[in-house]
Amino acid sequence: MTYTSIWIAFAFVLIALLLSLWQRLGLEKEIAVGTIRSTLQLLAIGYVLHFVFHSDSILFILLLIAMMIAVASWNAASKAKKLRGIFGRIALSLALTELVTMGLLVTLGLVSPTPQYLIPMSGMIIGSSMIVCSLFLTHMNREVETSRGEIEALLCLGATTRQAVQIVLKRAVKASMIPTFDTMKTIGLVQLPGMMTGMIIAGASPIEAVRYQILIMLSFSSSAAVSAVLISMLSYRLWFTRDSMLHS
Template sequence: MNLAVNGLSLTFAVTLVFVALVISFHEKIGLEKDMIISVFRAIIQLFIVGYLLKFIFHINDVWLTLLMMLIIIFNAAANAKKRAGKLRSGFPISFIAILTSTGVTLGLLVLSGAIKFIPSQIIPITGMIASNSMVAIGLSYRSLLAQFKDERQPVLERLALGATAKQASIAIIRESIRTGMSPTIDSAKTMGLVSLPGMMSGLIFAGIDPVKAIMYQILVTFMLLSATSLGSVIACYLAYRSFYNEREQLIDL
């Protein structure tokens, strides 16, 4: 089956953006400028990436593939860092967490034979894993910042009773990990009943048997659960130290 997507159909699709712009303007939401910028950025970035991927897929070079993976992970870490607020070492922590979760998940998939180490498979999967880890880590950071502010007194009391920084913070760490993982878990619960996820829909559009498309989607779901759990755990256990000084005293951020 050939998809009839061309310049004309994309031009008509732009009218859908105007619907969102009209709603934002009418309801005085104030997002018109951000919407227009995001649309133009998306178009430019996607075309650049499209031609770049076409080149990389044609070259099929291991080092070029690894470089592209690092660029994806670097950008994901930079975006996750924006959610870190005043946490110390927000970017290094995000980079370590995303690199580890992506590396472990991809390594298991390659070793099991589920995917091959070729650009056309590795790069899109890396993007899926890194983006989901980025979102999970960002949510974990927000939860850490909010809970350390709200639960400051109980944490101080635990420290006064002789608890270590980790013991005083463990409940907050666990809740933050849970917050980071929740969207992926909720998505998995409703998959097939509420939504037909991206990979499955894309494969069906491409003419793949729906049953085979489902098998690929199950693989992706397990992959993302693994990545978000690893990313959230690593980020939270590294980031909570930012709320303490070298004497394990709670500080204000």
């Protein structure tokens, strides 16, 4: 694909802008900023990956993965700005999820420990886990507010913070994982995933592309569960004060 083709593709953004103006949705700024940021970010990461792939340095690989975790944590933490220390807990959850998932993939010989495999797959795992963490925080905030009376009653009866919030915590964890498994149920029937589609467009055999996509989706199931459980265990205390009372 040439740069001319990319410029032509901006016509799709123009359609979105015109529809927003026509319906007075007020999304023109978000569409423009999102388009510019995504384009510049993708171009930048393209050159960075080109450099890292050719350098074949483990240090650059680790730095790039650390950057992915930091950006993903910052984005997920924006869903719960009132919770002090949530950024660090999300970062730890993502780092451990990445370590467990990629560690198993490499140890079991499912992927080669080279930049061409480690970086793209790490990006997909971290991105998927980031969405899980974001959904957990969103649902947890809603569940705590909805069940505030029930939680405070349990605390008054002598329950620990963990006991008081246990049911709410389970609902938030479950809600954060559902989109991942719903996607797995319809993949290949409703949508053709990006990795598989990219490989096919690049000339790979559809069968080979499907095998890689199955590997990715199965690893997503693990990473979703690990990240959801980790963030719940590490963060639930943030909704309480030091005196074990719910924050107002």
